[in-house]
Amino acid sequence: xxxxxxxxxxxxxxxxxxxxxxxxxxxxxxxxxxxxxxxxxxxxxxxxxxxxxxxxxxxxxxxxxxxxxxxxxxxxxxxxxxxxxxxxxxxxxxxxxxxxxxxxxxxxxxxxxxxxxxxxxxxxxxxxxxxxxxxxxxxxxxxxxxxxxxxxxxxxxxxxxxxxxxxxxxxxxxxxxxxxxxxxxxxxxxxxxxxxxxxxxxxxxxxxxxxxxxxxxxxxxxxxxxxxxxxxxxxxxxxxxxxxxxxxxxxxxxxxxxxxxxxxxxxxxxxxxxxxxxxxxxxxxxxxxxxxxxxxxxxxxxxxxxxxxxxxxxxxxxxxxxxxxxxxxxxxxxxxxxxxxxxxxxxxxxxxxxxxxxxxxxxxxxxxxxxxxxxxxxxxxxxxxxxxxxxxxxxxxxxxxxxxxxxxxxxxxxxxxxxxxxxxxxxxxxxxxxxxxxxxxxxxxxxxxxxxxxxxxxxxxxxxxxxxxxxxxx
Numbered sequence: 001x002x003x004x005x006x007x008x009x010x011x012x013x014x015x016x017x018x019x020x021x022x023x024x025x026x027x028x029x030x031x032x033x034x035x036x037x038x039x040x041x042x043x044x045x046x047x048x049x050x051x052x053x054x055x056x057x058x059x060x061x062x063x064x065x066x067x068x069x070x071x072x073x074x075x076x077x078x079x080x081x082x083x084x085x086x087x088x089x090x091x092x093x094x095x096x097x098x099x100x101x102x103x104x105x106x107x108x109x110x111x112x113x114x115x116x117x118x119x120x121x122x123x124x125x126x127x128x129x130x131x132x133x134x135x136x137x138x139x140x141x142x143x144x145x146x147x148x149x150x151x152x153x154x155x156x157x158x159x160x161x162x163x164x165x166x167x168x169x170x171x172x173x174x175x176x177x178x179x180x181x182x183x184x185x186x187x188x189x190x191x192x193x194x195x196x197x198x199x200x201x202x203x204x205x206x207x208x209x210x211x212x213x214x215x216x217x218x219x220x221x222x223x224x225x226x227x228x229x230x231x232x233x234x235x236x237x238x239x240x241x242x243x244x245x246x247x248x249x250x251x252x253x254x255x256x257x258x259x260x261x262x263x264x265x266x267x268x269x270x271x272x273x274x275x276x277x278x279x280x281x282x283x284x285x286x287x288x289x290x291x292x293x294x295x296x297x298x299x300x301x302x303x304x305x306x307x308x309x310x311x312x313x314x315x316x317x318x319x320x321x322x323x324x325x326x327x328x329x330x331x332x333x334x335x336x337x338x339x340x341x342x343x344x345x346x347x348x349x350x351x352x353x354x355x356x357x358x359x360x361x362x363x364x365x366x367x368x369x370x371x372x373x374x375x376x377x378x379x380x381x382x383x384x385x386x387x388x389x390x391x392x393x394x395x396x397x398x399x400x401x402x403x404x405x406x407x408x409x410x411x412x413x414x415x416x417x418x419x420x421x422x423x424x425x426x427x428x429x430x431x432x433x434x435x436x437x438x439x440x441x442x443x444x445x446x447x448x449x450x451x452x453x454x455x456x457x458x459x460x461x462x463x464x465x466x467x468x469x470x471x472x473x474x
Contacts, residue, residue, distance in 0.1 A: 003086035003094040004159065005117045007101035008065055008079045010109035013056045017107045050093045051100065054167060056082040057301040061293030063329040067393075068193070068299055069113050070160035079110065081299060085167060095119040145171055149230035152181045152204060161395050162186060163298030164195040164324065172199060181205040183232055185216075188247060191395040192219070193298060194353055195324050195336055208232045209398040214245045219398035222248030251399050255358030256392040259286060259451075260351070260404050261367065263383035265374060266414075267346045275313055276306035278378035279325065279337055279350050285370040286354045286363055287331045294325045294337075313339040313346075331355075334394050344414075345379075355392035362387060364407050368434050368445045371410040375436040375443040383410035387451025406460045407451035411467075413441040419467045427466050429459055 007013075059079045065071050084100050086093035098119030101112045112120045147154035153175040155168065162168075162184065175182045181204035184196075188209055192200075200207050200220070207219035216225040216232060222244040224235040234242045265278045283291050291304040302308065304325070313321040320340040327333035332355035340347050356362050367385045374380035388404035391397065413436075416424040424444055427433060436443035446463055449456040 003097060005084045005097040005101045006113045007082040007104040008110045008113065009104055012080055013082055013104055013108060017104055051084055051086045051097045054083040056080045059299055059301050060303040061300055061326060064299035064326065066329065068161050068163045071113065151231040152183045154183050154185060157184055157186050157190065159190060161191050161193055162196050163193045166297040169297050183208050185210065188398060191397050194334055194394055194396065195298060197396045204231055206232055211245055211247055213247065217245035217248060222400060249400050256390065257356045257362050258388050258390040258394065259354045259362040260386040260388065262351045263374065264381045265348045265379045266344045266381055267379050269346055273346065274306050275310045275339060275348060278348060278374050279335055281373055282352055282370055283333060285366050287327060287333050289328060289331060291325045292328050294323050296323055298324055300324050300326045317341055332392055332394050353394050355394050357392045364451055367408050371445045372436045375412050380410065380412035380443065381415055405451050405454060405456040406448050407456055408445060408448055409460060409463060410443065410445040412443045413437055416443055424467065427463050429463060
């Protein structure tokens with residue numbers, strides 16, 4: 001299915017080594033740049049792309065290759081990640097990508113992923129491209145897209161973990177700009193990263209899973225799908241019901257957990273403002289460590305730096321800045337951070353996930369103290385803590401996962417004032433709220449249970465009805 005090949009090299013791919021790799025197709029192919037020079041394309045004689053090669057990324061976080069490719073960590077030295085994506089509509093294009101990657105690693109040291117990629121074992125001989133012709137545009141205008149209809153853009157993938165790579169992010173942007181939906185098709189053994197799963201929010205955008213028993217099903221709901229009218233859509237049986245794929249509900253409970261934390265902070269614009277402090281505090285409270293890396297796509301290639309993050313956000317303002325933040329392999333943790341300007345100031349929206357293996361106890365009790373710190377130092381507006389049964393490595397499989405259960409909710413001082421201080425202080429909950437900040441300008445943390453009982457949802461709904469139904473009263 002997929003025709004992605006990645007060269008993980010010990011040294012930086014310089015222009016000469018890239019040229020040597022490009023000659024994998026012999027002298028008859030054309031080379032051109034795209035995406036403002038960030039992508040190099042090998043094209044047929046008509047100028048249609050066969051293989052797109054992303055600009056090399058220096059991975060300052062060695063665990064990223066292990067997380068996304070399932071490779072064994074050989075050493076802690078930074079690697080250069082150079083990705084080649086072949087057109088799936090062209091027989092022979094994958095071998096062209098494989099020979100390109102193998103030539104880079106032969107010159108610069110390193111490894112090719114997947115190790116059995118066609119051509120990776122014989123980089124010395126160029127690929128015979130005399131009979132290779134790309135499909136006509138517009139279907140091949142963007143090699144990241146394998147099928148293009150009036151309704152959707154379909155991307156075929158077969159990696160252990162499907163990350164929000166730069167090319168996938170660009171494909172999503174271009175798809176939305178053309179008023180289409182994105183549908184990612186994978187085999188049943190593939191998983192998504194949390195950043196990728198969050199963008200596939202619902203129909204007609206979908207995660208489509210190939211299944212030998214039922215054909216295709218939705219990776220989040222299990223609904224059986226059929227290709228109809230230019231898109232994957234839910235199937236109906238004779239009674240008008242949507243069947244669920246048996247593979248989706250074939251689940252073994254492992255005792256693994258994920259602690260999910262979503263919070264929003266707002267700061268006044270100031271030349272001295274340095275972003276990322278709230279995320280850093282949350283990361284340390286829940287893992288005992290600091291983040292190790294960040295980036296604007298996966299793999300996260302930069303070492304963690306609040307100053308670098310702030311500089312990028314200021315450079316892009318007033319446009320929003322979306323980043324992914326990763327941690328060490330010893331304690332799986334991953335976050336997305338979105339920075340944007342609002343009428344209230346500079347807002348940071350954070351979603352943080354931390355994984356725990358069977359027998360480990362997630363630090364649910366630490367979240368109340370964290371909420372107090374965020375309210376006092378980082379302009380906390382809202383916070384929601386949830387616990388769920390899910391993979392400790394934080395990847396999302398195409399199988400049923402129990403929904404997360406809330407165990408705590410917090411309001412910062414501004415939200416308390418909006419709801420009414422008296423109302424916010426006296427919710428109809430079994431446990432009394434914990435005051436955050438000063439008595440004159442309080443925030444509150446509301447305990448909702450231990451995250452194990454579904455009662456947490458009922459308590460959360462009761463709290464929200466109380467706060468919203470009486471907003472503005474005191």
